[in-house]
Amino acid sequence: MRSSRAGQNPLDGIEMHSQLSRDTLWVPLLGLTMLFLPVVYAAKCPQQCVCDQIQLTVTCVNKNLTEVPPTVDEITVKLDLRGNDIQELPTRAFRHTPYLTHLSLQRCNIRRVKEGAFRGLGRLVFLNLASNNIDILYQESFDGLSSLKQLMIDRNRVEEIQPGAFSQLGFLNLLSLTHNQLVYIPNMAFQGLQNIKWLRLSHNSLNYLDIEAFAGLFTLNRLSLDHNELQFFPTETMTRLAEVTRLDLSYNPMTYLGEESVSMAKLSHLFLDHMSLQDLANTAVSKSPSLTHLDLSHNQLRVIQPFSGGTPKLARVHLTGNPIYCNCYMRPLREWAIRSKVKLVGTCAGPLHLSGEILDAVHPPELRCQSQEAMLKAEFEEASRRAPPPTEEPENKVKCPSNCVCEAETHHSSCENRGHTKVPRGFSPATRLLDLRGNNFHYIPSNSFPGVSQVVSLHLQRCKVVEVEDGAFSGMKGLIYLYLSENHISSLRPEAFKGLPQLTYLHLEKNSFTIFPEGAFKLLPGLLALHMENNSIAKLEANALKGAESLRALYLTGNVINHVSPKALEQATDLDTLHLAANKLKDVPTEALRNLENMKDLRLSGNAIRWVGPNAFQPLGKSLRELYLDNMGLEKMSQSSLAGLGPGLRSLFLEGNKLEEVPDLHPLSSLEVINLADNPLMCDCPLLPLRLWIEKVNLKVRATCANPPELRGRRVKDVHVFKACPGGEALPFVPSVAPKRAKTPKATKPKPMHLGGVKQAKMFKTKSKPRKGPKMKGGKKRA
Structure with missing residues (x-):
């Protein structure tokens, strides 16, 4: 049942069938066209390559090329450059081959894809960049690929996806980023993928997904997140994926699945195998009414309660490889499975007389318990045999406040939704991700986070915070991401962010700001992105960004801004992204845009202009x-x-x-x-x-x-x-x-890739006037 996950990409088969059908129609015509080529057209072929003038393919595999050959024939549709040494793809690297539909660049030692490297390839449908050394996906790396359907970036070193990296790939069906070095997926990371069907993020080091990490993926129906470092089911993130039917979270170190963790309306297949699950709530999947297959195999589950009635379509639960103890505590599950016609796949691990029995073959009356005293004694003896020596536990124990969960191996600490009224103290100094969202702090006093200077990401969303005192984050020298979203903050003093020299991303959206907090960012020399969406800010006054000279992206969508002072943005001369959509502007703020020589993305949608x-x-x-x-x-x-x-x-x-x-x-x-x-x-x-x-x-x-x-x-x-x-x-x-x-x-896109080729074949039959390759415009069809 699971073989399709590791086997051939099903989209490849669809594409291949479609391609063969087209080839069957146009190759004979093109063959007739080639009879006339000696007279009207001199084909070009790089010396190191093999060129097929019938199929219009060029193959240059393992030729030690250091750049894209400039002499490739203009009408080439498939270019294979695997196994070369092209370390950088410059802007418009393929300007000589505008008709490419397939491009293979695996194992080319590519380290950087420059802005606009693929610009002009409006017909490309398949791009393979696997097995290179790419570490950052830049904002405009894939500009121009408006027809691309499959993009492979597997087995690189990708650790950062810049906002807007995929914004031009509106027709992409498959994006594969497996075997990379991603640790964290920020909000809107995949913005622009309006037709995505399958997103593959397997074999990374993902330990946190932001709430809006997959925002905008309205057509996604398959998501692969297996072989990562997720320790909790990302409920809020996944709930936003309304069309996903298959979710793979195998090989993640999750230990518990809580109540209503999985809330996905169309999810039918959920893979949670080869994790560390020791327990799960009986309502864990009750908010997924379409679920039919649940794979819990190869975990540490001993007893499972019957699932609640919110899964009427559930037909199969895989429990192979779990130490299932088939006693009276398993009887309710077995009776529920019979009543609901759910097949339980797996075997009993104990007690001895039922060891190895197939779960579906065990009758409920056989699931009996001994006397309580005998049962407890047997379980204690079995646990003692499996437990590590007691002397090892104190050495491995991580420092952690009460009512929190701390993991030594991943350096993550979480007190999410635990009802804390004060910021807990006593976290390990090695903590990197600190999640405190969903508590009731109301205010963050000075020096609230002593001894955690290595924290990179701090989450304080939905904590009912009204005030942040001066020096609240003092000492957090390594903090890069700070999330204060969905609180009640209305103002910030200049000293609020004292002691955060490396803070880069600051989220203040969905608070109570009515005035832009001028001067509050003067102590943040590294601030690049400021999110203040969905507040009630009415004006941007002069010097609003004073102290934020390094700011690159300012997000103000969903406020009530009706005036932008001509000098409001003059300090942030490096600003390249400005979102002012859904405000109350009546004019384009032209004067405020002066001196913004790096501005790339301006959004004024939904204003009354x-x-x-x-x-x-x-x-x-x-x-x-x-x-x-x-x-x-x-x-x-x-x-x-x-x-x-x-x-x-x-x-x-x-x-x-x-x-x-x-x-x-x-x-x-x-x-x-x-x-x-x-x-x-x-x-x-x-x-x-x-x-x-x-x-x-x-x-x-x-x-x-x-x-x-x-x-x-x-x-x-x-x-x-x-x-x-x-x-x-x-x-x-x-x-x-x-x-x-x-x-x-x-939204417009380039014309179909092969129409020009077929029409051109007919032209050669009827006209003797020399022509060069397929026509660029489909408007003038034939004489």
């Missing part, structure tokens, strides 16, 4: 990569509103507005995603620049007419009205067809 004036984003012209102006009720944009934004911009989101016209998009020559859905576009001469731009770019722009009424629902590209406009004479003739019922527009 009705008009965008000239040069609104001019200060960000050289750096901006992503611009979100969606769902604002935007009625009009100046023709020069996007002036200054040129080749750098990759994504532009304008959906859900009230635009009848759009500004000049011609300077946006590198745009990879544009969304114009749900706008009442007026298909008349003022929209001609958009129509001409659509003809020029290699994007499938889903823009539909709303007016005039006779064109409603028609694609802008399919109407002929623009040919009558001055300057529209060069547009191709569009046959008049009955309007189709409009589908909901989606």
Whole structure:
């Protein structure tokens, strides 16, 4: 039953079948095309490689190449570079091969994938980077791969995923990051994976998953987290995965599964085998009504209570390899299994007369207990035989406050949801992760954490904290992540964060701030990311970020900001991410954006901005990569509103507005995603620049007419009205067809990868004029 987890990826079979079907159709045509190539086209092939001009494949395996061969034929669709010495992939490393669909780069000693390394590979569907030395996945490492379906990064040294690393991979189905060095998954780590089906994170060192670690993965149905270091079931994180049906947590050092730990509506297969489970609550999976298979094999379970009635579909429970003691305490489980028609897979480990008996074959009356005295004596003797010498226990015992759980091996300490009213003291000096969330502290006094200078991550979410005193975290020299989310904090004094020289990520979202805590971050020289989403901040005054000169990302989504001072952000000149979505802004804060020469991601979605004036984003012209102006009720944009934004911009989101016209998009020559859905576009001469731009770019722009009424629902590209406009004479003739019922527009993506190849074969048959490879644009099809 479990073999599919370790065997061939089922998605590969689907892809291979699909690929063979396409090949069957277009290879004969391409073969006919090749008859004409000696006259019209001179094929290129690197000296060290083997090239197949029929299949359009190039193989350069184990050739000691130190760079991507620049002489690979432009029309190549499959490139195999395994086993070379390409230590770095530079920006636009594959600009000479824009038609690639499959790229293999295993065992190439790659250490760094630079920003935009794959830019231009809009047709690539499969990328394998396994068995390299990549340690960081940068924000724009995978830009340009808008059609990618499978990405393999297994057996690298990945220890950090930067926010937005996968934001351009909207069509990815499978992401595999097994056998890496991940320890922690932060919030929104996989943002942008809108079609992901299977996420593989096996064989890492994961010991903590943030609550929103998998946020946005609305299509994920399989998650592999086996062979990691998770000691507790991450209930809050998993509850957000509404579509997951298979969850693998095998080979994690969990010892207990508490009440309602697993709350996943569509989960059908749960693997908890080869862990250290000693006990589990009978309601542990009661909030997973679709569960059919539960694997608890190879744990340390001796007795199990019947599962509660919240699992009506449960059909099989695997208990093989557990020291199941088949006495009267197991009778309720056996009777429940018979009554509910659940198959128990496993054997009895004791008592002696039932040892080795198959659980499903033991009749409930056979499950008897001796006298209480005899039973206790037998169990004591058996426990004594298995227990380690008593002299070893004090040596291995870790220092830990009462009502907390501390693990020496992983250096984790947790007092989560234990009802503490004061911050516990007495943790081991070696503690690295300290989890205190869900308690009732109300305030954090000075010097609350003595003797834990090595803590890297401190969790204080949902602790009803109202006040943080000066020097509350004094001495925590190693702290990098501090979570104060979901409390009642309304202000912070400048000395609150004294003694945190390495703090990098600070979470203050979902508190009670009405005023931005100016000056509170002056003692945090290493602060890179500040989360203040979902507060009630109304304004960003001048010098708001004073002291936070190193800040790179500021998240303010979901406040009530209606004014941003021109000098509010001037201290944070390295800021590259600014989220101001879902606020009360009525204008683009252009003046406040001046001097932000590194800004890459600007989000203004959901504000009440009705008009965008000239040069609104001019200060960000050289750096901006992503611009979100969606769902604002935007009625009009100046023709020069996007002036200054040129080749750098990759994504532009304008959906859900009230635009009848759009500004000049011609300077946006590198745009990879544009969304114009749900706008009442007026298909008349003022929209001609958009129509001409659509003809020029290699994007499938889903823009539909709303007016005039006779064109409603028609694609802008399919109407002929623009040919009558001055300057529209060069547009191709569009046959008049009955309007189709409009589908909901989606973000655009490059055109299908093989259509150009098939059409090109037909061109060679009918025309003698030389041509170079497949056409870039699908708009002009044939003469």
